[in-house]
Amino acid sequence: MPKRTFEVVIPDYKYWRQNIKCQTGCPVNTDSRGYVRAISQGDYEKAYWIARLPNPLASICGRICGAPCELACRRGGIDASVSIRALKRFVTERYGAEVYQEKKEFTERFKEIFKKEGTGIEGIAKDTSRPISIVGAGPAGLACAHELALMGYRPVIYEMEKVAGGMCALGIPPYRLPREILQAEIDAIKALGVEIRLGTMIGRDISLRELYDNSASVLLAVGAKKSRILEMPGSNSKGVYGGVDFLKKVALGEEVEIGPSVVVIGGGNVAYDVARTAIRQKGVESVTLVCIEKYEEMLADKIEIEEGEEEGIQRINSFGPQRINADINGTVESVTFIKCISVFDSEGKFNPRFDESETLDIAADTVFFAIGQAFDLSFLDNVDLPIERTERGMIKVGPDGVSTSVAGLFVAGDLAHGPRLVIDAVASGKKAAMAIHEYISGRKLKLSITEAHTEEYAGEVSDNEVQHPEDYEKIKRRPVPTLPPEERKKDVRTVVEKGYTEDMAEEQGSRCLNCKVNTIFNGDRCILCGGCADVCPEYCLRLVSLESIRCDETLLSLYKNRYGKDPYGSGSAIIKDDERCIRCGLCAKRCPVNAITMERFIFKEVYVDE
Numbered sequence: 001m002p003k004r005t006f007e008v009v010i011p012d013y014k015y016w017r018q019n020i021k022c023q024t025g026c027p028v029n030t031d032s033r034g035y036v037r038a039i040s041q042g043d044y045e046k047a048y049w050i051a052r053l054p055n056p057l058a059s060i061c062g063r064i065c066g067a068p069c070e071l072a073c074r075r076g077g078i079d080a081s082v083s084i085r086a087l088k089r090f091v092t093e094r095y096g097a098e099v100y101q102e103k104k105e106f107t108e109r110f111k112e113i114f115k116k117e118g119t120g121i122e123g124i125a126k127d128t129s130r131p132i133s134i135v136g137a138g139p140a141g142l143a144c145a146h147e148l149a150l151m152g153y154r155p156v157i158y159e160m161e162k163v164a165g166g167m168c169a170l171g172i173p174p175y176r177l178p179r180e181i182l183q184a185e186i187d188a189i190k191a192l193g194v195e196i197r198l199g200t201m202i203g204r205d206i207s208l209r210e211l212y213d214n215s216a217s218v219l220l221a222v223g224a225k226k227s228r229i230l231e232m233p234g235s236n237s238k239g240v241y242g243g244v245d246f247l248k249k250v251a252l253g254e255e256v257e258i259g260p261s262v263v264v265i266g267g268g269n270v271a272y273d274v275a276r277t278a279i280r281q282k283g284v285e286s287v288t289l290v291c292i293e294k295y296e297e298m299l300a301d302k303i304e305i306e307e308g309e310e311e312g313i314q315r316i317n318s319f320g321p322q323r324i325n326a327d328i329n330g331t332v333e334s335v336t337f338i339k340c341i342s343v344f345d346s347e348g349k350f351n352p353r354f355d356e357s358e359t360l361d362i363a364a365d366t367v368f369f370a371i372g373q374a375f376d377l378s379f380l381d382n383v384d385l386p387i388e389r390t391e392r393g394m395i396k397v398g399p400d401g402v403s404t405s406v407a408g409l410f411v412a413g414d415l416a417h418g419p420r421l422v423i424d425a426v427a428s429g430k431k432a433a434m435a436i437h438e439y440i441s442g443r444k445l446k447l448s449i450t451e452a453h454t455e456e457y458a459g460e461v462s463d464n465e466v467q468h469p470e471d472y473e474k475i476k477r478r479p480v481p482t483l484p485p486e487e488r489k490k491d492v493r494t495v496v497e498k499g500y501t502e503d504m505a506e507e508q509g510s511r512c513l514n515c516k517v518n519t520i521f522n523g524d525r526c527i528l529c530g531g532c533a534d535v536c537p538e539y540c541l542r543l544v545s546l547e548s549i550r551c552d553e554t555l556l557s558l559y560k561n562r563y564g565k566d567p568y569g570s571g572s573a574i575i576k577d578d579e580r581c582i583r584c585g586l587c588a589k590r591c592p593v594n595a596i597t598m599e600r601f602i603f604k605e606v607y608v609d610e
């Protein structure tokens with residue numbers, strides 16, 4: 001049998017930084033570890049501000065974030081990730097903008113804390129003589145405006161709809177995101193000095209050229225809000241609608257008449273939003289969701305599928321629509337589906353294959369397509385600006401992800417990267433704000449980093465003791481309590497999730513492994529007894545022969561400098577696989593020569609002129 005080998009790296013700043021997986025996984029770099037642990041220690045206000053500092057839409061994200069931090073969380077590889085999103089909600093509902101009557105008071109508190117703990121961008125504006133125009137008041141536009149206002153600029157958002165918030169206002173159903181919370185965060189952003197002009201459409205009320213000429217810079221942050229309907233026989237029948245159009249009507253409180261039998265075509269989160277909104281409408285008796293993907297391939301979050309099922313949504317996998325059948329008046333009667341054999345080809349590309357001999361007819365009075373969204377870029381038609389477009393008509397985006405072919409004209413959110421999570425749009429808006437500042441000021445910004453490893457930090461780590469509650473590694477992830485399905489379906493505004501109680505939140509917070517704490521090994525002291533490897537409950541540590549080690553150039557030259565030879569002769573080393581480490585500290589306690597210490601990695605990143 002070939003001998004097992006191990007790739008070994010020497011940890012550096014990047015390594016320690018990426019070791020805090022929840023933070024690396026968050027597009028805006030939220031220190032989830034920090035707030036989750038603060039909750040476990042009962043310090044909810046501290047937890048809130050940790051969550052809020054990098055994220056102007058923290059309360060919204062506490063309700064609806066797709067939580068890439070949870071996908072990244074190290075505990076997920078051990079049993080189940082920490083319930084980071086639900087814990088964020090727990091603190092936002094206690095300290096978020098929504099609990100302040102006076103939003104000015106909230107923003108003053110925010111600015112005070114940002115000054116001490118933030119990224120150093122407050123007050124860095126250079127030329128504020130002209131406003132910065134932002135097209136679109138969705139998450140990207142709002143986030144960009146927030147950052148620019150913090151810097152000291154004068155952002156003005158132009159929004160074509162009657163309400164701000166983009167898809168948060170018009171797409172995400174109120175049973176997931178109460179509109180008071182959305183409005184509170186928008187009001188807090190306005191209180192920071194952002195102006196929002198609602199019902200103002202670029203290309204109709206004001207031309208893009210005019211905006212460009214009268215602004216220090218322009219950001220296009222319009223979302224993909226147009227429904228896509230598959231062209232097929234019968235797709236223009238009465239009773240066939242775009243799912244996003246339906247969500248928008250419901251969100252704006254407009255009359256909708258659908259059902260009694262509803263079919264939703266699509267398998268993502270929007271399809272579930274449509275299906276679950278439909279089942280809450282008067283007169284609807286059945287909702288069937290049909291998608292080409294198998295259950296495991298579906299893009300919808302598993303919690304959406306589960307909650308949808310609890311509410312009575314019937315799901316049919318591996319079928320795609322072939323035609324829509326209408327009566328003599330042109331009104332939909334049923335949909336014919338054909339079996340989908342595979343969705344992706346051998347290279348993993350979307351390329352569905354069907355078996356037309358296996359069909360399925362489903363009776364329907366209403367059919368919704370929820371198969372993705374498209375952009376309406378008609379406001380760019382005949383604009384007297386050299387905006388380069390791609391072959392598919394999208395705006396060409398520069399390598400920085402936000403610039404365009406026109407100096408001073410930027411894009412963010414869906415326009416920059418296609419439809420993604422709300423938090424991706426927030427990150428993109430923040431990035432655009434930095435680029436706009438660099439453009440206006442003519443100065444580049446860079447991150448200035450300070451870092452340290454310490455054994456002492458507010459009692460969390462000392463004498464090799466890491467503070468975890470007893471049996472923290474055995475605490476199970478708890479689902480967030482929800483209303484019973486029958487109560488939820490009463491109307492579209494009844495919020496499904498009840499949220500954690502204090503006891504639950506503190507318990508769930510204590511599941512965090514505290515990945516900021518690392519095992520630091522002192523090779524000068526180590527006597528290679530292997531005691532740490534014996535005691536480790538997760539089998540992270542190994543005593544291996546030097547022959548089995550494969551190292552990169554840095555490690556090789558470090559070894560040579562120290563020992564004057566290649567590391568491939570006889571000898572042994574202790575190596576560690578950090579992935580499964582639960583920061584229990586047992587190895588450090590066991591070590592007879594104090595060669596291992598549990599040290600907290602502290603770092604701060606602030607922006608400074610390059």
Ligand code: SF4
Pocket residue numbers: 020021022023032033036072073074075082084511512513514515516
């Ligand atoms: S265990 Fe805690 S620190 Fe580690 S990734 Fe998960 S939330 Fe973050």
Ligand code: SF4
Pocket residue numbers: 519535536537538539540541576580581582583584585586587588
């Ligand atoms: S702290 Fe040490 S003993 Fe505990 S899991 Fe990590 S490597 Fe193993």
